[in-house]
Amino acid sequence: MNHPAVIAPVVTLDNHAFFFDVDGTLAAIQSRPDEVFIPSSVITCLQKLSVGCGNALALVSGRPLSELDALTAPLRLPLAGVHGAERRDVAGKVHCISLPDEVSKSVLQQLRQVLATLPGTLLESKGMAFALHFRNAPEYADEVQDLAEKMVMQFPQLVLQPGKCVVELKPKGVDKGLALHQFMQEALFSGRIPVFVGDDVTDETGFGVVNALGGVAIKVGQGQTQASFRMDNVEEVHRWLEKLTSQLHQDTTFIGKELR
Numbered sequence: 197m198n199h200p201a202v203i204a205p206v207v208t209l210d211n212h213a214f215f216f217d218v219d220g221t222l223a224a225i226q227s228r229p230d231e232v233f234i235p236s237s238v239i240t241c242l243q244k245l246s247v248g249c250g251n252a253l254a255l256v257s258g259r260p261l262s263e264l265d266a267l268t269a270p271l272r273l274p275l276a277g278v279h280g281a282e283r284r285d286v287a288g289k290v291h292c293i294s295l296p297d298e299v300s301k302s303v304l305q306q307l308r309q310v311l312a313t314l315p316g317t318l319l320e321s322k323g324m325a326f327a328l329h330f331r332n333a334p335e336y337a338d339e340v341q342d343l344a345e346k347m348v349m350q351f352p353q354l355v356l357q358p359g360k361c362v363v364e365l366k367p368k369g370v371d372k373g374l375a376l377h378q379f380m381q382e383a384l385f386s387g388r389i390p391v392f393v394g395d396d397v398t399d400e401t402g403f404g405v406v407n408a409l410g411g412v413a414i415k416v417g418q419g420q421t422q423a424s425f426r427m428d429n430v431e432e433v434h435r436w437l438e439k440l441t442s443q444l445h446q447d448t449t450f451i452g453k454e455l456r
């Protein structure tokens with residue numbers, strides 16, 4: 197569906213499980229990945245919501261788990277990172293897809309070499325995945341795209357993951373839809389109706405899984421999507437979170453409560 201409803205859906209904490217993308221959804225887009233932050237008021241909302249829905253709340257992001265923990269400190273949520281290549285389940289166990297050492301070393305070396313010749317581009321290495329950013333050098337978008345395409349031809353273990361002013365290389369077979377599906381198999385999530393809020397191409401596989409489960413898929417911002425709902429921007433996501441959590445009783449919402 198290309199023209200989803202522009203209204204916040206009705207959800208109830210008893211019945212729903214909540215999944216949030218990070219960049220462009222909980223955190224406003226910044227010029228560089230390391231400039232991103234989630235306002236403390238939003239972290240408080242996430243904690244309230246998590247407690248209110250029996251801890252059936254997870255982040256599903258392209259970022260590594262370590263960065264997600266840092267961005268949401270002091271929370272320690274179930275997480276899917278690197279588009280699903282890493283996942284920390286409800287029990288805290290980390291599941292991780294890795295690349296053979298020689299592959300990741302060779303990819304990294306080749307990417308570094310070429311991107312060094314394209315001033316303003318930025319390479320983010322996540323071990324088993326690589327983000328080639330051109331937000332600050334849009335004139336090199338085509339060169340970056342060509343480089344990424346060459347790498348996936350050379351290394352069949354990798355596939356392209358397009359994003360906002362970025363082309364990523366991630367392990368084949370990994371996506372947010374699968375990560376979301378895996379969370380929904382866990383006792384704490386299963387039986388609930390999934391709600392997933394995301395803004396980017398990588399979130400579409402998550403929206404697909406949510407739709408198949410009769411859940412609520414919410415696209416943030418413009419662009420084609422299979423989500424059924426839309427929110428205008430990050431600020432609207434924040435306002436929705438505030439509204440959802442303001443209905444909670446005080447005794448379920450205090451900071452510092454053990455999340456599981």
Ligand SMILES: O=P(O)(O)OC[C@H]1O[C@H](O[C@H]2O[C@H](CO)[C@@H](O)[C@H](O)[C@H]2O)[C@H](O)[C@@H](O)[C@@H]1O
Pocket residue numbers: 217218219220224225226227228229230232256257258259260320327329331359360361362364396398
């Ligand atoms: O799945 P997400 O949580 O949305 O993460 C997707 C990628 O987000 C980051 O890059 C994007 O945000 C940056 C900061 O706002 C921005 O500078 C960049 O242009 C965007 O592409 C992050 O750096 C990637 O690792 C994530 O995969």
